[in-house]
Amino acid sequence: MTATTGNTSGISRIKRTRTVAKPTPSQLPYALLLLAAIIAFGFYLGSPKLALSWAISIALGLTLQRSRFCFTAAMRDPVLTGSTSLTKAVVVGLAVGTVGFSALQLGAYLKSGDMADAMKLVHLAPVGIHTAIGAFLFGIGAVIAGGCASGTLMRVGEGYAQNMIALVAFVAGSGLAAASWPIWRDLLGVNLADTVYLPTMLGGFLPALVVQFGLLFAIWLAADWWNKRKTSQS
Amino acid sequence: MTNLSSTTGRDANAAGSGGLRNNAVFKDLFVNPWTYVTGAVILALLNIALIASTGKGWGVTTAFAYWAGWIWNGVGGDAHNWAYFTEVAKAFNGENFNFLNDPASIMNLGIIAGAFLSVLLASQARFKGLKSGKQAVAAILGGLLMGFGARLAFGCNIGALFTALPSLSGQGWVFIVFIFLGAAVGSRLLVKYFI
Numbered sequence: 001m002t003a004t005t006g007n008t009s010g011i012s013r014i015k016r017t018r019t020v021a022k023p024t025p026s027q028l029p030y031a032l033l034l035l036a037a038i039i040a041f042g043f044y045l046g047s048p049k050l051a052l053s054w055a056i057s058i059a060l061g062l063t064l065q066r067s068r069f070c071f072t073a074a075m076r077d078p079v080l081t082g083s084t085s086l087t088k089a090v091v092v093g094l095a096v097g098t099v100g101f102s103a104l105q106l107g108a109y110l111k112s113g114d115m116a117d118a119m120k121l122v123h124l125a126p127v128g129i130h131t132a133i134g135a136f137l138f139g140i141g142a143v144i145a146g147g148c149a150s151g152t153l154m155r156v157g158e159g160y161a162q163n164m165i166a167l168v169a170f171v172a173g174s175g176l177a178a179a180s181w182p183i184w185r186d187l188l189g190v191n192l193a194d195t196v197y198l199p200t201m202l203g204g205f206l207p208a209l210v211v212q213f214g215l216l217f218a219i220w221l222a223a224d225w226w227n228k229r230k231t232s233q234s
Numbered sequence: 235m236t237n238l239s240s241t242t243g244r245d246a247n248a249a250g251s252g253g254l255r256n257n258a259v260f261k262d263l264f265v266n267p268w269t270y271v272t273g274a275v276i277l278a279l280l281n282i283a284l285i286a287s288t289g290k291g292w293g294v295t296t297a298f299a300y301w302a303g304w305i306w307n308g309v310g311g312d313a314h315n316w317a318y319f320t321e322v323a324k325a326f327n328g329e330n331f332n333f334l335n336d337p338a339s340i341m342n343l344g345i346i347a348g349a350f351l352s353v354l355l356a357s358q359a360r361f362k363g364l365k366s367g368k369q370a371v372a373a374i375l376g377g378l379l380m381g382f383g384a385r386l387a388f389g390c391n392i393g394a395l396f397t398a399l400p401s402l403s404g405q406g407w408v409f410i411v412f413i414f415l416g417a418a419v420g421s422r423l424l425v426k427y428f429i
Contacts, residue, residue, distance in 0.1 A: 140379055
């Protein structure tokens with residue numbers, strides 16, 4: 001998804017192309033060496049929780065690379081090329097995630113009858129104007145840098161110099177924002193208590209899940225329609 | 235193992251390299267790309283496995299703030315009293331907190347290692363240098379924007395979207411709307427200034 005060389009017209013230059021080295025020597029021996037190092041590092045970490053996180057992250061990196069998964073392109077391609085196949089895939093991922101996450105939360109709630117136990121399994125963060133501004137800036141940055149958070153890490157592993165530079169700037173930007181936090185906290189009125197949990201807001205798991213799956217399905221239908229409209233135009 | 239042939243093409247299998255590399259099942263799994271939906275479903279299942287086993291879903295960028303803090307401390311600064319670490323991400327000031335016992339930091343490294351393993355298995359690993367100075371400028375600007383944006387929003391496309399939204403957290407829905415609008419603006423900027 002990084003810009004490719006070739007013709008000069010803007011849009012066709014950023015088509016998602018995959019540059020693959022043609023007859024190359026086998027790199028399988030290096031793969032086995034790396035795998036051995038990965039396993040050794042897992043043992044070196046010492047704690048089962050860290051080793052498990054490490055193993056899952058290896059699988060995440062492998063999956064991202066194998067499926068050429070890119071959240072940035074899922075957000076960008078509908079605007080740029082009209083293609084929504086990645087967008088629809090992201091929606092599918094969000095729906096599958098909802099099944100698992102809500103089942104875990106519901107299980108925790110049923111066990112104790114206390115909503116607080118379900119909410120321990122929620123990625124709760126304050127919501128406000130800062131969420132909108134932050135996400136907006138993040139969207140601009142991800143498209144310009146040629147990769148979001150996961151995409152940048154994945155492409156560093158793939159060997160892209162552009163994403164290595166982006167990662168350094170990403171860390172620098174995170175540090176600058178953290179170091180100047182009081183300015184943004186006061187300017188944007190961040191209140192750590194302003195969290196939103198759909199089942200509490202909408203009065204239960206059932207309405208929350210109806211709304212959640214309804215919205216996801218609506219996005220999927222819109223993306224599907226957009227793709228067909230764009231392809232029939234050209 | 236980097237800087238091999240730079241010619242491009244679809245099939246990465248050299249004739250005559252034999253064995254595992256030309257095995258049809260191995261090719262389907264580790265050489266030919268998976269579909270987007272396959273990827274999406276596996277990523278979602280891995281995220282569920284992560285929260286079910288460790289109690290915490292996938293997140294990437296809070297660790298980047300820690301990295302910046304550790305680097306700042308390393309060059310003689312003192313990030314321990316940054317308000318962000320005393321008020322929001324308090325783990326930073328926890329006892330013996332460092333890269334090797336922060337699951338998120340380790341996972342970021344693991345994603346890089348996993349992607350690298352993936353290209354090695356396909357025998358497609360090579361260093362891809364910058365194509366223009368513009369790319370460097372775009373990477374720096376984009377990286378800074380992502381770093382800032384993720385702190386303001388309390389997460390990135392992973393924590394604030396891929397984990398927050400399925401966990402029925404309102405943050406995810408606000409984030410997905412505005413990352414989409416940002417990406418639309420970013421696309422215009424990209425076409426106009428960076429390619």
